[in-house]
Amino acid sequence: MACSIVPLSDRPDLLPVLAQWYFQEWGSHVPGLTLLDEQQRLEVFLQDDELPLLLIALDDGAPVAAAQLKFHERTERPERLHWLGGVYVHPAHRGRGLAEKVIRELLARGRALGVRDVYLQTEADDGGLYRRLGWAPLESLQHAAGMPVRIMVRSVAADRID
Numbered sequence: 001m002a003c004s005i006v007p008l009s010d011r012p013d014l015l016p017v018l019a020q021w022y023f024q025e026w027g028s029h030v031p032g033l034t035l036l037d038e039q040q041r042l043e044v045f046l047q048d049d050e051l052p053l054l055l056i057a058l059d060d061g062a063p064v065a066a067a068q069l070k071f072h073e074r075t076e077r078p079e080r081l082h083w084l085g086g087v088y089v090h091p092a093h094r095g096r097g098l099a100e101k102v103i104r105e106l107l108a109r110g111r112a113l114g115v116r117d118v119y120l121q122t123e124a125d126d127g128g129l130y131r132r133l134g135w136a137p138l139e140s141l142q143h144a145a146g147m148p149v150r151i152m153v154r155s156v157a158a159d160r161i162d
Contacts, residue, residue, distance in 0.1 A: 003098070004058050005105045007048035014056060014063050015042055021066070021088050051113060054086065057102050065089040065098040069110045073121060074141070074151070082110065084120040084130075099129060107156050116157040121149040130154075 008015065019039035027038045045054035045068065057065035066088050073083035084106070089098045107118060119138075122130055127137060127150060135152035142148060 002060050003064070003101065005055050005102055006058060008042070008045045008054040008056060009048040011056060011058075011063075012046055015039060015046075017063055018042060018054070018056070018066055021090070022086060025088060051082070051110070051115070053106065053109060053113075055102050055106050055109070057089075057098050059093065063090070064093040065102050067099070067102045067106050069106050069115070069118065073119070077119075077151075080117075080119045080153075082115045082118050084118050100133060103133060107154075107159065111156045111159055117153055117155050119151060119153050121151050123147060123149055125150050127152055 008018070016039060019035060019042055022042070023033070023035045023038040027033045027035070042054065044052055047053070052068060052070040054066060054068045056063050066086060067084065068086035070083050070085055071081060072078065073085055074080065084103065087099055087103065089096075107115075110118065120130060120135060121141070122128060124130075125140070125148070127135060130152055131137075133154070135154040138151045138153050140148055140150055
């Protein structure tokens with residue numbers, strides 16, 4: 001597998017593909033949200049030297065995974081500035097460690113931009129992959145769609161830069 005990781009700004013042609021992934025996985029469950037809305041929402045990630053940042057894993061040039069480092073996923077916690085979100089691996093490529101690879105690269109780039117703590121929300125109450133990657137549970141809340149989510153945090157300030 002010749003996998004590379006690039007920011008969305010390097011491959012803006014993939015924006016419609018990512019919008020379709022995100023809409024199909026999450027957005028289609030939000031009343032009134034359209035695929036076009038999802039695509040427009042992702043346009044804020046068309047940059048590579050500042051946040052918010054969206055990275056894409058490419059396997060021989062084809063998109064296989066993505067993840068985002070963004071601001072304020074949970075507006076009721078404004079002090080929690082940086083959030084990991086939109087972690088998605090195409091179903092045909094799951095189980096190959098791609099999510100971990102994209103997340104690690106995203107955190108390294110975030111740290112280089114001054115990010116200290118990264119929060120996330122997950123439906124996996126035990127934290128799943130995120131606990132293994134160093135996130136610690138903070139609290140449980142209700143997602144806007146009514147499902148319970150676990151809020152987790154990870155400090156990246158002391159991470160080694162390889």
